Amino acid sequence: MYEDLSYTYGSGTYAIYLRKSRKDLDAEAMGEGETLSxxxxxxxxxxxxxxxxxVKVYAEVVSGESIDARPQMQELLRDVETGIYDGVLVVEVERLARGDTSDQGRVAKTFKFSNTLIITPSKTYDPNNEFDEEYFEFGLFMSRREYKTIRRRLVAGSDASRREGKYTGNVPPYGYARKKLKKEKGWTLEIIPDQAQVVRMIFDWYRNGMQGIPVGYTAISDELNRLSISSPSGTRWTPNGIQGILRNPVYAGYIKSGYRKEVKKIVDGKLTRSRPLNNDYTLYPGRHESIISQETWDAVHNRMLKRVLPSSSSRVKPQQNPLAGLVCCSQCGRIMQRRPYQSGRTATLICPTKGCSTVASDLSMVEQRLLDALDQWLVSGTLPDPDHLPDNSDRLDLLRQAVSSCSEDLSEADRQLQKQYDLLEKGIYDEVTFFERSAIMKKRKSDLTSRLKDLQTELQTETERNEAVKNLLPTLQTIHDTYPKLTSAELKNRLLKEVIDHVEYSKSENGRWGHPDNFSLKIYPRVTPA
Structure with a gap:
């Protein structure tokens, strides 16, 4: 590195400080060569x-607005404070400090009180010379002003590009590749078909569940890892990675702005920066093709908004709401909650959103209305909205690809094992080498055979599910026979969740003293495999 270099051209003790600016990065992109060299x-x-x-070269290899973000500058200032240098060489004074006023003052004082010269190709500054000091401080001030102007221009340019639907990020999201726009500045996104299929499957699993069972981020990441599908980083999928994909509106055809705004705070006297998630971000229609539909995005986004964790008190107190997590408000989408009364009045089901126009109803009345609807399904032998049942064709495609890939790997293992026998017969392998390598290959073949069998079994199950008739009716019969005998609200809740995904509750008029049952329920069934 540069720091180990020294150049003995004469007397004294001097240091060199090197740092890239934004203009240098642009120049390097145009092919002007490496700036520090x-x-x-x-x-x-x-x-x-x-x-x-x-005697020493300080080369800043990271970009930073303040001194706190530039380790080589910090080391240089510590060394200058000790008075070991007669001067520091730099291509221009602006390279020393382009931060705020406190950074500029720190640099000026350090060089002044240590009697250290600042030497540039155009001028040598003596910080203890009144005129040089003023000239030096003025140069730093103008540098800071130029920096703010450039930064403001860049931010405005990025915002304008996002409003035009262009993609301004350097790294494209999983499922897309960056594509240069023709005959204009900027970039857009282009779909990568194989990755886009995985993205669609992730959204489908989160929206409709796996085999009719609701799943979260962990279950989805585990399933992708089991199918040996590579993550965006090329390693294993993680729940956070799944959550990031489900939260990203770019898949629905949008460009987001202000998603992670920089927040500056003073902590223990030092400036700290963070980029927390901002829920109040702006969406612009993108120029790229969406991977998922607007309907899918809305459904997944609404489920994520409703997703709640059980309170810590639920671990101590028994569950008292048989409809917990099932009923949501048709107006705001929030999960309805049970409200007990110390007066002895019957508990009600209320919307927890302050100011929401939805009117509460007695919990027992909503529960009975729901059971009556399930009985009607059982009697009629049909389910509502059969055309809107979840489609698992994408999952079937992924399983077929996994079976095909595993079969090819198994065939390749057979070929390699046969080749080892041939090498033994030709005398190229001795017996020890043959047994060692054939044992490894036989173990791989055994693992592949077992995995192929599992995948084929799962593919058959999914295929049968895709072609089978809905089998909610037996479960409905179980609810009809068993539910009235249960005393545990938790068991009732589990039983209902076997057939119901969620229920939309609507009530706009208070009918406590007239028609307390003037509410409506829209029930969304859950389909389980045959």
Whole structure:
């Protein structure tokens, strides 16, 4: 690295400081060469011409607005404070400090009180010379002003690009590749078919469940890992990675702005920066093709908003609401909650959103209405909205691909094992080598055979499910026979969740003293495999 270099051209003790600016990064992109190397050559020539003894080079390889984000600058200032240098060589004074006023003052004071010169190709600054000091401070001030202007222009340009539907990120989201727009500046996104199929499956699993069973981020990541599908990083899928995909509106054809705004705080006297998630971000229609439909995005987004964890008190007190997690408000989408009364009045089902227009009803009345509806399904032998049942065709495609890939791997293992026998017969392998390598290959073949069998079994199950008739009726019969005998609200809740995904509750008029049952329920059934 540069720090280990020294150049003995004369007397004294001097150091060189190198740092890239944003203009340098743009110039490098245009092919002008590596900035630090060019600047080092300039300052070496200057040191040779002035006959200066350079004992160390400080090269900043990271970009940072403040001194706290530039480790080499911090080290240089510590060394300058000790007075070990007669001067520091830099291509321009702006390279030393482009941060806020406190950073500029810190640099100016450090060089002034240590009597250290600042040497540039155009001028040598003596911080203890009144005119040089003013000139130096003015240069830092103008540098800071230029920096703010450039930053403001870049931010405005990025915002304008996002409003035009262009993708401004450097790394495309999983399922897409960056694509340069023709005949204009900027980038858009292009679908990668194989990855897009995985994205659709992730959204489908979260929306409709696996085999009729609701799943979360962990179950989805485990399933993708089991199917040997590579994650965006090329490693294993994680629940956080799944959550990131489900939260990203780019898959529905949008470009987001202000999703992670920088927040600055003073902690223990130091400026800290963070980029927390911002729920109040802006969406613009993107130029890219969406991977999922708007309907799917809305359904998944609503489920994520409703997703609640059980309170810690539920571990101590027994569950008292048989409809917990099932009924949601038709107006705001929040999960309805049970409200008990100390007066002895019957508990009600209320919407927890402050100011929501939905009117509460007696919990027992809503429960009975729900059971009556399930009995009607049982009597009629049919289910509502049969055309809206979840489609598992994408999952079947993924399983077929996994079976095909596993079969090819198994065939390749057979070929390699046969090749080892041939090498033994030709005398290329001795017996020890043959037994060692054939044992490894036989173990791999056994693992592949077992995995192929599991995948084929699962594919057959999914295929039968895709073609089978809905089998909710037996479960409905169980509820009809068993539910009235249960005393545990938790067991009742589990039984209902076997056939119901969620229920939308609507009530706009208070009918406590007239028609307390003037509410409506829209029930969404859960389909289980045959």
């Amino acid at each position: 060019r600047h080092l050559d300039i300052l070496k020539a200057l040191a040779k011409r002035m006959e200066l003894n350079v």
